[in-house]
Amino acid sequence: MPTFWLVVLLLALSALGFAMGRRRALASAGGNPRNLHSLPNYYGANVAMSTAVPALAILAIWLLVQPIVIENRVSALIPETSIPENTSLSLVMSDVRRLAEGLDEAVNQSFLTQKQSFALDSATSDIRSDLGAVGVALGSEVRPEVLEAAQSYRQLSSSGATLMTVVAVLSALVGFFLAYRNSDKEFRARNVVERGVMALLVLAASLAILTTVGIVLSMFFETMNFFGLHNWRDFFFGTTWAPNFRGDSELSILPLLWGTLYISAIALMVAVPVGLFAAIYLSEYAGSTVRAFAKPLLEILAGIPTIVYGLFALLTVGPLLLKLFGQGENGVFGLTWMSGATSVLTAGVVMGIMLIPFVSSLSDDIINAVPQALRDGSLGLGATKSETVRQVVLPAALPGIVGAILLAASRAIGETMIVVMGAGAIAKFSGNPFESMTTITTRIVSQLTGDTDFASPETLVAFALGLSLFVLTLGLNVLALYIVRKYREQYD
Template identity: 70%
Template structure:
């Protein structure tokens, strides 16, 4: 029991409940068949439905309780534990998160000492938190710490251990009680007249509705969290400067210029270059794979092309910084050392660097979606065009592409949304300078890069220089949402239905 409570309790408990659900399925199904002396035609539903009903009543409520418990308990424990930490300790240390990290570290050390037999549970709970050298007291029982531990942290760790263990035990008892109650209820209702199929289908429908609701509610929660913080930002900073200003110069000491226009310009500029690279290459690749390539070529060329979509964006960023950027500098920069003998590019980071690499990343998005859309055009249209004497290329230009154009436009807009939200390629390839300029060889930055920058480090979430990240995030969300809605509108409005 102690091992269950101290190591992987939720996983072990979930496995036990799933085992009970499997047992309930088998026993309930068997009882149903026995109740009609093996003549399953007398049952309202198939025997398996009676087992499914028992398994659902055993597993679903218990697993939901475990999930909610795991989400709520850490918050409640932290709120109770942090009361033991004096305000001056938090002020001297830094944030509440760092203090709680020390508390958890000490609690884990005490658990380890108890597990190894260096001390008993009672001794761990009775350690003197008021001792002058808490670190030495812990070292005597084998709890080695790399930093000094103050008395309040030890007291908080002791309460943390107690409340966590109590919570785990209560979770286990509650979940098992629900599972057994569900088994007893399902077993008592099992008879030939019970409409098990209707009950199971209603339960599955409820689970599907819950899953859909969680997805919607998650989106709503994200939007509301950004909205409320954005409102706090506009209470501290003039909205005219944010939307109409031309300078981005955050200063945590005050008097900051926080205009989104330079960031928005950099975002759109890099995205346009990326789409200028990805759309032609991706579309031509899709046309070749769908109209010209043999089945053998297509079978290995398309998976190889789609591998680009699985490469981490940090790898693309490093490729931009170490390969593409220096290559462009050799062409456009360093005066006489450059191939063109000009000095237009002073460093490896630029809009063109990030745009080219991002365009390479977007190629599989455009090609894969366009390929599926082109293949969806009915073969009868091609045959009719060939019958009228059109060549293969004329059929593609005048029949296939016009029929697939709405879907292709939607694919391009979805790729644009992906480009606007990219971060790592821009961080490493485009630089961090917020400016409005038409020169693609200059370094610029984007909205996503500034969001990361403003929320990195020891930030004060009451200052406009930090809250501006939420306003930027909300603006970016609205921008990408608009592009997605536009893509869906175009696809639905101009899609032609072919018989």
Template identity: 65%
Template structure:
């Protein structure tokens, strides 16, 4: 059964559970809701929750575990010779999944029969061309071993899908029956629902933490593989970035890190003053009419795609800076530069700083303003000496968010700053960032077992550590000023 219909059936069962649970509670109370321990809606919600939540949890775990178990089951069908040709077993399994998905799509569109898909052979059929006919593009011809593994993958996946539908729906039905039996007028349905909601919130927090941990561990494993092939001293302290998949690469981090921090600094120098001043004006000085127009206009900037900002940098800002600043001052002749990317990125970050700072300034208690005015302070003195210090934790959070956004930006840098990895203080020269090179190293026909491809994971881990450092620094600043003003 398709996943969509499983979810639909679960929703229907949950709705049915809510209705019959509520009705049974009212029936047990003789139609008088005052006799019930909880409101009638809690009884229905309890039945619906026990119907949906366990089944959805099992379904979510099943969706994560099933591909791994099926992949392990077919792994023995892939000989080491194929693994060595491709670069890693994970890449081969990824190719197997793509072929299996292509066969499923061909069967769904009627291009292949079910029996034909099971008996398909590379000796008599060009599988790549057959799948291309239904819109499935493969990078290379399908190996016989890969096709055999894909066919076995389809069989195991189909069996697992049937078992998944049976187990999930059975669990939902059992949950509905159990909750329905427990429903009576003295049952503490409200307590049960509140405990269930607390458990769901705790689970959501745990998933967020485990997701972060999983990302870090996956990055660490690939980074260690990279450092097994390339010296860490040359990576962290190297001053040259010249990758070559044919050998002889120099993969020094310093030029990329310099470009990242340089562009981010210029972006923050543009966005933080403008965004903060705009927030102070809208929160403390602007009338309601002006605020109702100005705030949405500023927030529109956050909805513009980064590719549009990149084109703006490439077509407008870059040529202007080149013609009116770089060339007259003898600092460069290219429209791609650190200054171009930094200014445009700063414009993009203005709403991040402005909106968050505006909200946190408005959250400062009015009593602080009244006390300041009562002591004879002017409005500007109140803003400077009372409101901004009180709002500092939120403002630091806004600046941190803007800094993290700047460090992770790619498209504006590609179109506005170029792709040159160099060390220079000239803001009108082309440079690049860590994120741009991560994309570059993983794009195209690359050998994922080579240091030139694995270096992307080391670069990603470096960005994670930088962002973590920014968070720690922000917490230090916040705690320092909280002790002073609270």
């Protein structure tokens, strides 16, 4: 049974359990809800939760574990001698999955119409002919050992899906009947349901922490594998980024880190003044009509996809800067600083435009949260409106404003598409904002793109870059926490 319909079946059983549990509880009380320990809906909710929660938990765990188990079992069927040179087991397993699951309807139809021809007792010539046919469908040549592994993969997946359906349905039925049997007027259904809801809330609150821990651990272990293949001194203290999948790579983070910080600094120099001034105007000077119109219009910028900003940088901002600073005597300023439309300044300016709503919207909410009594006291002492904003409102809102700026900085450091399309892909040290550079996130995407060997330093370096980026953003958060605590003591 497909997973979707299995979930629908479990939810239907849960709804049925709610109705039957409620009815049974009322029947045990002679139809009078006052004779029940809990409200009738609690009895129904107990049956519904007992039916759905264990079954859905089993389903979720099964869907996570089954692919790993099947992958390990099928990979053991592929002999090491059959793996071509310059090809890893992961790439072979990718072919196995493509054969087993199919890339599109044409591939699936090819398997359906030719599966009888792939019997192990077929003649060698027939097998080769059929392999060639499937190879045409997949765009590559299929080897017999890969085909045999794909057949095992499909069989194990089918058997696992069937067993998963049986176990999930049985679990739901067992929970259904046990909870239904307990639906009696003396049963403390409310206590049980509230404990169950509390457990679900704790689990939901723990997911973010567990997800963060899982991400960090996965990057950490892959980073350790990378440092086992590549010298850590070259990574942290080298000055050249020159990956070479044939070996002899120079993989230093410093040129990428310089480009990341340089572009982010320019973006913040654009976003922070504009966003903060816009927030001050909207919260302290603008009327209700202007605010109702300007604030939503400003926040529209936050909903624009970053690829659109990248196209804006590539097609509009870059050529405009090139016309101003890179056309020699024909340019507006007669300068020749830029040689192309992609540059640090192009990406920084467009990224700053993207970050304006992050700074302005958060700062506006923070400034509005400053007590009105502080403003009234300042004005009552004879301060002007601007003096009140500068000397009272902004210092009181400073912790929140710093948090908004740090959020914008984290967004700038993690941006990819604008950098790819606006800044270029050159990793180097330079202080010229009119030259092309690249960032850490761009190189992570580049190193993991394509059919690469995930056991090579050139690929594993992406995890080391990701972990370094995580440490960088964590340091920004610690700095923001320090500043917030320092100023909060002064203005609380």
